[in-house]
Amino acid sequence: MKKTVIARIQVIEGKEKEYLALVEPLIDATWEEPGNLVYLLYRGTQNPSEFMTYEEYVDEAAFNEHCKTELFKSFEEKVRPLLAKEISIQIY
Secondary structure: OOEEEEEEEEEOOOOHHHHHHHHHHHHHHHHOOOOEEEEEEEEOOOOOOEEEEEEEEOOHHHHHHHHHOHHHHHHHHHHHHHEOOOOEEEEO
């Protein structure tokens, strides 16, 4: 069964460029993963410090493989100091 992930991210005001510099390489690499179907980034229109990613994977195993990549692990570590609050993640 397909796995869909929606992550809502709010970065500290003024840290948007740093966040984009971290997330854009992750998105590009994820598109190359065989189990990835979609990985889109959206930015809030009313609050430019708010972002949302929409991801789809062929199944749970593909999503789990994505989470094991070095780039994903590095992103998780490096993004934490930029966050205004915890990332909200919904998985379907």
